[in-house]
Amino acid sequence: MPRNRTVGGWSARLVLWAPYLWLLLFFFVPFLIVLKISLSQTAIALPPYLPTLDLAAGWNGIRSFVGGLGLDSYRTLLSDDIYALSYLKSLEVAFVSTAILLLIGYPIAYGMARAPGRLQNVLVMLIILPFWTSFLIRVYAWINILQADGLLNRVLLAVGLIHAPVAWLASDTAIYIGVVYSYLPFMVLPLYATLEKMDDTLLEAAADLGAPRWKAFWQITVPLSLPGIGAGALLCFIPITGEFVIPDLLGGSDTLMIGQTLWTEFFSNKDWPVASAIAVVLLLLLVAPIAIYQNLQMKNVER
Amino acid sequence: MQRRFSAFNMVSVALGLAFLYLPIAILIIYSFNYSQLVTVWGGWSMRWYVALLADRDMRDAALASFAIATASSAAATVLGTCAAVALTRLGRFRGRLGFAAMIYAPLVMPEVITGLSLLLMFVAADVDRGFLTVVAAHTTVTMCFVTVVVQSRLATFDRSLEEAAMDLGCPPARTFLTVTLPLIAPAVVAGFLLAFSLSLDDLVIASFTTGPGATTLPMRIYSEVRLGVKPEINAISTILVTVVAVAIFAAAWISRRAHAGETAGLAAK
Numbered sequence: 001m002p003r004n005r006t007v008g009g010w011s012a013r014l015v016l017w018a019p020y021l022w023l024l025l026f027f028f029v030p031f032l033i034v035l036k037i038s039l040s041q042t043a044i045a046l047p048p049y050l051p052t053l054d055l056a057a058g059w060n061g062i063r064s065f066v067g068g069l070g071l072d073s074y075r076t077l078l079s080d081d082i083y084a085l086s087y088l089k090s091l092e093v094a095f096v097s098t099a100i101l102l103l104i105g106y107p108i109a110y111g112m113a114r115a116p117g118r119l120q121n122v123l124v125m126l127i128i129l130p131f132w133t134s135f136l137i138r139v140y141a142w143i144n145i146l147q148a149d150g151l152l153n154r155v156l157l158a159v160g161l162i163h164a165p166v167a168w169l170a171s172d173t174a175i176y177i178g179v180v181y182s183y184l185p186f187m188v189l190p191l192y193a194t195l196e197k198m199d200d201t202l203l204e205a206a207a208d209l210g211a212p213r214w215k216a217f218w219q220i221t222v223p224l225s226l227p228g229i230g231a232g233a234l235l236c237f238i239p240i241t242g243e244f245v246i247p248d249l250l251g252g253s254d255t256l257m258i259g260q261t262l263w264t265e266f267f268s269n270k271d272w273p274v275a276s277a278i279a280v281v282l283l284l285l286l287v288a289p290i291a292i293y294q295n296l297q298m299k300n301v302e303r
Numbered sequence: 304m305q306r307r308f309s310a311f312n313m314v315s316v317a318l319g320l321a322f323l324y325l326p327i328a329i330l331i332i333y334s335f336n337y338s339q340l341v342t343v344w345g346g347w348s349m350r351w352y353v354a355l356l357a358d359r360d361m362r363d364a365a366l367a368s369f370a371i372a373t374a375s376s377a378a379a380t381v382l383g384t385c386a387a388v389a390l391t392r393l394g395r396f397r398g399r400l401g402f403a404a405m406i407y408a409p410l411v412m413p414e415v416i417t418g419l420s421l422l423l424m425f426v427a428a429d430v431d432r433g434f435l436t437v438v439a440a441h442t443t444v445t446m447c448f449v450t451v452v453v454q455s456r457l458a459t460f461d462r463s464l465e466e467a468a469m470d471l472g473c474p475p476a477r478t479f480l481t482v483t484l485p486l487i488a489p490a491v492v493a494g495f496l497l498a499f500s501l502s503l504d505d506l507v508i509a510s511f512t513t514g515p516g517a518t519t520l521p522m523r524i525y526s527e528v529r530l531g532v533k534p535e536i537n538a539i540s541t542i543l544v545t546v547v548a549v550a551i552f553a554a555a556w557i558s559r560r561a562h563a564g565e566t567a568g569l570a571a572k
Contacts, residue, residue, distance in 0.1 A: 242413020
């Protein structure tokens with residue numbers, strides 16, 4: 001009997017095929033459909049796109065279906081600046097906030113990894129807890145604080161740092177605050193996981209050989225924590241690029257992020273082919289980071 | 304050089320936690336504010352909780368959300384645990400790479416893409432949208448989180464127990480149910496709770512895949528929040544935060560007791 005098998009025969013097939021088929025049907029096939037609809041034309045019909053595949057018409061049905069496909073939606077994406085600007089804005093927000101998250105998250109994770117053993121478990125729990133509470137509620141909490149007569153303005157006025165209320169809401173600053181706040185646990189936890197496993201004897205050796213502490217940190221701690229940095233950065237960067245809720249509730253209306261543009265095309269303009277084309281291009285932008293992330297995850301499990 | 308919890312370490316952890324918790328604390332405090340104006344303190348009061356009880360739409364949405372979360376997290380726990388077993392115990396089967404890719408992609412996939420693609424599939428398949436389509440959508444995303452949680456437990460625990468059972472002639476399926484499952488139970492419970500809270504929390508995917516009659520709580524909250532800050536929203540938020548916090552602490556407590564029992568049992572042998 002092979003040693004690495006616990007489940008064999010029919011039960012193995014069931015254990016594998018149930019989730020496999022589910023994901024094929026509800027995750028993979030839907031992407032093919034998005035791709036197909038991004039090649040269709042907008043129509044005033046139900047569903048609002050053409051052509052629809054008519055298998056009952058046999059070979060002719062398939063021929064007229066394929067003939068009806070085209071790149072019109074992608075031409076629309078090129079014809080108007082707002083789409084390109086949306087993609088750029090999303091990438092910018094994702095890049096900048098991932099950098100901020102790394103700068104804030106690293107000292108927190110580092111501090112957690114150095115805390116006394118018993119305290120560490122409590123700290124991990126405290127970092128995870130906000131991640132379980134509703135995303136929407138956490139964003140809403142910031143509306144309370146950032147609004148014109150909100151707590152932040154009143155504190156700043158009382159301290160004398162500002163002399164008139166600042167409009168925090170509907171600005172990029174508010175988006176960054178919301179994103180950094182919401183994604184901080186996603187950055188801290190992978191960083192903590194690698195820092196916590198680190199072998200302290202390496203730092204001792206560096207100290208014995210006369211390396212100053214900052215040098216030991218840069219040449220030992222940081223390189224050894226690269227897997228955590230990578231995982232944390234990707235875990236933040238990818239979803240932030242497609243973020244909808246945070247920019248919609250906290251951001252302004254001048255430049256939309258791509259998640260908002262997709263939402264508007266779909267729900268307000270009812271242009272399903274263009275919304276699909278936006279999704280396909282977004283996916284193409286994110287394919288490389290997603291593949292790297294999957295690779296990291298798999299390596300993590302093999303170890 | 305010993306691991307030292309320096310003043311700098313302490314301050315960064317403390318500031319990080321303050322940043323994470325202050326906004327929620329403020330939200331909770333203001334849910335007990337008597338004043339209609341969210342920014343003016345009018346004394347302690349429960350009036351917004353009472354107002355919430357009378358809000359039928361909100362109650363219906365809460366019920367729908369809990370039903371969806373229960374159904375989808377139960378399905379996600381079964382499918383996700385199966386997937387975790389497949390990834391850690393079946394060796395290198397054919398198609399493993401594609402399978403693993405489908406497990407890890409939904410974890411980071413922007414929700415607008417997942418939501419849109421699922422909706423377009425439901426439309427193409429001519430399925431009526433509502434309760435069931437949201438459940439299917441949430442199951443798809445949350446099962447992958449269950450897999451990751453259960454998989455990390457499966458990868459770390461001592462396999463000699465499973466091997467002993469099988470060497471003694473126990474069939475694989477039975478070995479799994481009587482030996483493996485009790486050992487990974489805390490992770491399965493944690494996965495279930497995570498799936499439940501993710502489903503309860505989701506706005507984007509539910510907005511795409513829902514239909515008439517299945518408005519979820521986040522959708523309801525979202526449409527209110529777009530119109531501005533309201534004390535009732537602070538109250539419902541406080542209730543949700545409390546429910547989740549209590550559930551997590553209960554789960555942590557149960558798993559610690561179970562773990563203590565396990566260690567005590569081993570010590571007694």
